[in-house]
Amino acid sequence: MKRRDFIQLAGLGTGAFMMPAFAMGRNVSPEAFLEKSVDAAVNKRLADAALNAAKSKGASYADVRIGRYLNQFVVTREDKVQNIVNTESYGVGVRVIANGCWGFAAVVDVNNEAQMAKAAEDAVAIAKANAKLMKEPVQLAPQKGFGEVSWKAPIKKNAFEVPIKEKVDLLLSVNDAAMKNGANYVNSVLFLVNEQKYFASTDGSYIDQDVHRIWPIFNVTAIDPKSGKFETRNALSAPMGMGYDYLQANPSDKITGVTTRYNKGYDMLEDATAAAKQAKEKLTAKSVEAGKYDLILDPSHLWLTIHESVGHPLELDRVLGYEANFAGTSFATLDKWQSKNFQYGSKQVNLIADKLQEGSLGAVGWDDEGVNTKKWDLVKEGVLVNYQAIRDQAHIIGEKESHGCCYADSWSSVQFQRMPNVSLAAGKTPLSVDDMIKDVKKGIYIIGDGSFSIDQQRYNFQFGGQLFYEIKDGKIAGMLKDVAYQSNTQEFWNSCVQVCDEKDYRLGGSFFDGKGQPSQSSAVSHGSSTARFNGVNVINTARKI
C-alpha cells in the first residue's frame, strides 16, 4: 500500500479523489486471521520445487519467498465506525540469477509444485532476456545457509486476536474524549500488520518468520467559525514492531513536560484529550516570526529528519545511482566515505543502523535474502564511516558480507536494499530536556512530525511539526504556529550541540517509506533522545488565498 492510498483510506486526507476501487488489496473476514498459517513442511516442498526448476533451467542462484500478508484497519470518525477492513495477500515470488542477470516472477493462487516450477522458469526466462543488456554480471556476497530456522516478533499480545469490539470501543472513546475537549472533528484509525514470510534459497536456508506491527493514529481538527480558519493536531504515537501491548501504557512509558509523550506504551485517550485542547490553542497561537532559532527537537519529530537526511542518503543503491530515476542519488558519495574524515555532523552525532532493536519496525531475524540481521555504525563522532548494503553491493564497499537489510513489501515485489532502523545515539553525559532548554536564549521546541520534503540528493530539506513552543531566555514562552525550518543536511547535523541522555530515548518511525520502481513501502523506526541544533533557518508558512 502506498502512503497516499493509506491516507485516503484512513480518512486522514480531505477527500477520496480518484481512489482506485481496489487500492486496498484483498479483504477477508476476521476469523480468517486465526486460521493456522501454511505449514513449514508444505512451504519447504513448494520452495524446493522452484529452486530445483530454476537450477535445471540454468540459474546460478535462486530464492523463493512464500508470503502471507495480513492487514487490519479499524477506521472511525467522531461517533461512527466508517470501515473495518481485513486484507489478506498470499502468493510467491521467485528470484534468480541466470547468465549473470537478475530475473523475478511472482504468482498468486499457488497450491502445487508445477506452479512453483513455472514461476521459476519464467524468472529464468526474464533473466536471460535481460542479460543481453547487461555488461557486468551480478556479484553476490557469499552467504552460508542456516538450514530450517524461524523467528517471531517478541509480542506480548497478538493484536489480531483482540476482538473487533474492543478495538472499536477504544477508538470511539478516543474520539469522544477529543470531541468533549473542544475538537470539531476527529478521525482515528488502528492499523495492524502481520507478515508471515517463508524464505528459501539455493544457499540452503529455509527461514520461517512472523512479523507484527501496530500503528494507532488520530487527527483532530479545531475550527474557528468566525474566521473560517482551522488547525489540526495528529497523534504523538509511533508505529511499532509490537502487539496490542503497545496500547497499554504504564506510568514509566510517559514523558511528562509541556505535553505528554510516550515510549513503549501509548495512552491514546490521554493524547487525544490533549490534542483537542492544543488544536484549539493553535487557532490563537502567535504566528512565528521568520529568522534563525536554536531548535530543540523531540524524538517524536526528530525521527523524520533522521529518516530523510541520514537514512536515505546512506542507502548504497542511491549512492551508486540505482535510484537515480525515482528516489534520487546522494550527496554522501563514495569519495567522502573513502576520505575517512567527512564531517557529516558534529562530534555529538553518532548514527547507528540496527536491524535487531526490540520493538522497532525493522527488527527481523533474517532479511529477505537470507542474511542474518545485525547492528553497525554509519556516522561515528560526526564522521561518515559506512553505508547500508545488501549481497550484490557488499563488494563495492569492500565488505565480505551483506549488512542484512534487503526487503520486499510483498511476495509480488522483488526484494532490494531498504533502510534498516537508523538512530541517533543518546548523549553519554546526563542531560534532561529541562536542562537543555534552560540554556536556550531564542529557540523553538518542536514536538511531533508534520510536513516534510528533501531534495533528490538529500542536501536541502524543510520540515514542519505538530506542536511548536517558543523558548525565550531559557523558558517556554507559549505556543507558535506556521513554523517550518529549512536547512542543509551537513550544516544541520554539524549544528547539533547537545543530545539528551538515554532516559529520554524513544522510537519514532514510518509505515510507508517509499522507494523503487514499481514503488514499494517499507516500515522503519528511528530512535533518538531530544537534541539541540543551533541557528537553524525558520520560515513562516501562513498564506492567504
Add this chain to the structure above:
Amino acid sequence: MSIILTESEAKALLQKVLAYSKADECEINLLGEERGNLRYARNEVSTSGSLINQNLSVQSSFGKKVGVATIDEFSEESLEKVVRRSEELAQLAPENPEYVSILEPQTYLKSSGFFESTAGINADKRADAVAKSLELSRAKNLTAAGFLDNQKGYSAMMNSKGLFAYYPSTSVNFSLTVRTPDGTGSGYIARGYSDVNKLDTAAATTIAIQKAMGSMNAKALEPGKYTVILEPTAAAVLLENIYFNFDARSADEGRSFLSKPGGKTKLGEKIVDERVNIYSDPTHPDLPASPWAGDGQPLDKITWIEKGVVKNMIYSRYWAQKNNVKAVPSPSNVIMDGGTATMEELIKSTKQGILVTKLWYIREVDPQTLLLTGLTRDGTFYIENGVIKHPVKNFRFNESPVIMLNNLETLGKSERVVSTESDRNYMVPPMKIREFTFSSLSDAV
C-alpha cells in the same frame, strides 16, 4: 482460463458467485491483471519482473450492517466460502449509519482503453524498447536510469439489483533519468500511454539527453519571486493537489481550501484565473479511463472548474443524500484544457524567467491554503529576453497551486503526462506563471 476474463466470462463468474448470496443486498467486484516491468540504472538492467493478479471482493449487507470479504482463488468451493464469510462479517459488524443501498442497473459511456498492441508486450519487447534508449545514452557517454512498466487487465462488477459493468484496459509507462558522468547535469522524461504504438523510447531519450547536457554547470540565482514556465510534468504534481481536495463534505465541514467562514463553501465562486478549465471525461481519446466507479456509479463527463469558477465538488452517495443533491463520484481521469502557445512561444515571450521541467518531493504544508513545498529537479533554466541563457541551480519552492493559477500568464497545448508523485496520468498544459515563490537554493543535481 486466462487471468484476463472476457466480458462474457466475467459475467458468468459473477452470476455464479451471486447465486450463493443470502444477504439483503450483495455487490461483487472482480479484477484480473498481468504486469511486466524492466528497470535499469548505471546503463545496466537492475531488477525486472512479471506479475499476475486476480481478486474477487464480495460485499454483503443485512439492513445497514455490512461485511466485505475477498479471495484470490476461484474454485467453486472458494467462491461459496467468500460469500459466506462476507455474510458472517456483516452479521458481526455494527450498523453503519452512512450505508447507502446498492444501485439499480446503470448506463455507461463507451470508453476504449484496451489496446492489443500493449497487451502483446513481453520480456523481449521490453528489452528491445529499452535497448533503443540505452544505445543513445551509452553513445553519448551518459548514464541512464529508467523504468518501463506495462499492464493489461480488466475490472468487472455485479450486484443483486442486476447491475453489471465491465472495463478492460492496458497501459504502458516509461520514465528515464540521464545524468552526465561528472554529475553536474541531469535530465528527465516520462511518457504514459494506453497504446504502446505511441511510445517512442528513442525520441523520449533524446529529450532527456538534451536536458542532461544542457543542465551541466548550473549557476546559482537568488531565491525569490520569479516568472516561471512549468512544463506539463512539473505542473501536474502541483495541480493534482487541487484535484485531491475537491471533496464536498470536507468543504462543508470547514476543513478544506474550498471552505469559507460560516460553514459555506466556494462552490460557484471564481477561485482561479478565468482561462482555467478542468474536467473529467472517461472517453477522452488521449486519456481513456473507466466509465464507472467501483460502486457502479456512471462516470460521465463532468466539469470541476469552468472559467475559473468551481462548478462541481465530489459528493459521496451518503453526503449527497443528506444534502439533497446529486451524488458526484470520484473521477477516473482529469483534464485541464490548454491554450494554443507552443513551448517555443512561451519562452520567446518571456523577458526574464525560469523554465522548470520537473518538480520533486511535493508535500502539503498548509491544507487551508494548499501551500505546497518541493524542489525543482533534472533541468532548470534561466530565460532572458526570450532565450534560454543558462542552467540554474535547483530551488526549493513554497507555493499554493491556487495562488499559482491566479497568477497565470499563458497556457500552452495540453498533453498527457504521468505524475512523478502519484503515477497517475493527466492531461496538463505547459503554463507561464508570474511571481512563483522560490524560498531557498539546493545543491542537488
